[in-house]
Amino acid sequence: MAKGVNKVFLLGNVGKDPEIRSTAGGMTVASFSLATADRQKDAQGNWADKTEWHNIVCFQRTAEVVRDYVKKGSQILIEGKIQTRSWDDKTSGEKKYKTEILCNELTLLGGKAGGESGGGSSSYSGSSSRSSAASSSGGYDQRQPAGTPDYGDSGITDDDIPF
Amino acid sequence: MAKGVNKVFLLGNVGKDPEIRSTAGGMTVASFSLATADRQKDAQGNWADKTEWHNIVCFQRTAEVVRDYVKKGSQILIEGKIQTRSWDDKTSGEKKYKTEILCNELTLLGGKAGGESGGGSSSYSGSSSRSSAASSSGGYDQRQPAGTPDYGDSGITDDDIPF
Amino acid sequence: MAKGVNKVFLLGNVGKDPEIRSTAGGMTVASFSLATADRQKDAQGNWADKTEWHNIVCFQRTAEVVRDYVKKGSQILIEGKIQTRSWDDKTSGEKKYKTEILCNELTLLGGKAGGESGGGSSSYSGSSSRSSAASSSGGYDQRQPAGTPDYGDSGITDDDIPF
């Protein structure tokens, strides 16, 4: 029995072609950045577009859908949860933080590079219950250049991940 | 006309008494950390509670409600949007990021320190349209040009924030 | 201070061209049906598409956007709230119920007839706070005291509405 709610909905466009990799245990992981656009007033009181970038991480079947259908420019709708990982930077010794959206469900919309779905949409959910998309991804690394834990050498396998 | 969707729902407990400050323009700003609990399997395959901490920022009327009713331990439901601010760290020269939830609506639940609401609940929204929580933040510096995020003269530093 | 949460997200396709009318007070009201598709197992255990139809009602500026951009087939994302109206049927004397989604925000997606927005998307919110879509509906009679729901002088009757 989980307690609490941690739920995110994002509709936007993918910034670059997703990065796909596999864990030692053979699980597919996809990560990409998603831009959500918002109109808001700037300092001068004029309406201006503002883009917010989000780090999205998908696992398993959802990751495979990303691999097969999501490209730079794709318009998608994401449902997921917020997770912030932290680590001590090797060089500076400082605490660093990275906030990511662990994606539970992904719906392809008819964006610029939205793959085969034409003008329609398709939803996928690689896993299920509210908490299940949350991997024990304390050691999961998206694009940290160095000094961070990584599935590859951390001994984490698919068995460590609760879905 | 905004484009895109950036929406967050969080239900959890407040980690410390909120920090309240005013902008130069006189707008009230409240910030606090919120813990959302999730049950998930740990490395040994046992179900374990996992707590995720979120940085919440409220403006205007919602901030005043926080000031008056929200305390350490309060159980609340938040609706808001994700925003990541970045700045170059003065000392290390490194790019730093901080992700916050800009709160549009806040519902007090009957938690430990949930104020006067008894067993019931009360919702507040200090501002209105999807983008307005951010747009009304004219006095809240979202893109700190240099150094560290500015928490004004309230004595708030990054050390006060759990990530 | 409202209490409680009543929030709906729907992504689907519009079944017919929307019906547009004006209240006595001059407020624009738009109503249409929206189909959301879902895959689920049928009685034989095979996956089959299942379509759920929803009655959507928009007010003010959102209604004007519907009038100008939404057509039969349009793919849209709706945020709104559930409302069930009831009345005593004149003929049978029975209590009747109709559940509608009062739309706060509408995002046009790139569906078949999605108007001028091409492959992108645009969001509109005619009103703002959680409760305001309903509260701004001063001219829209939510609790019809007798007879049938009142669609004013627009010629709209229950027969025009699919349930």
Next chain:
Amino acid sequence: MAKGVNKVFLLGNVGKDPEIRSTAGGMTVASFSLATADRQKDAQGNWADKTEWHNIVCFQRTAEVVRDYVKKGSQILIEGKIQTRSWDDKTSGEKKYKTEILCNELTLLGGKAGGESGGGSSSYSGSSSRSSAASSSGGYDQRQPAGTPDYGDSGITDDDIPF
């Protein structure tokens, strides 16, 4: 691959003790009404509380949680999907409609009769993927007095239900 989104969040109080029953196949089903309160302006322009009632249906494990912990007055948070069933009324021959919320997840809050959870909260999800909570509940009846299909005599068993 499902298409579309049909998602509902409700926070409110339970109107009466839930009705619990079992299908022929032994699946537990719980149904109850949930009141969500909203402040909105009335015809005179004064703010007034308005209560919206929702028909909630839970299945399997979520239904068992309802049976064990949810009572009249309980404050709960629901995540689910909208479903409207229709049938021809035996007596009048008229088409009738009933809209229900099929609950995927339920979080107990610290309301009046919120069970053992004290000031905290507990979430349960009896089933998982976006579409899975949707049973083939075309024949499901919550409290129809007569003339409606019913699991009991309709030959529907758990095998007919996709989760």
Next chain:
DNA sequence: TTTT
């Protein structure tokens, strides 16, 4: 880094 996306999109209109």
Next chain:
DNA sequence: TTTT
């Protein structure tokens, strides 16, 4: 009554 939509859509793929």
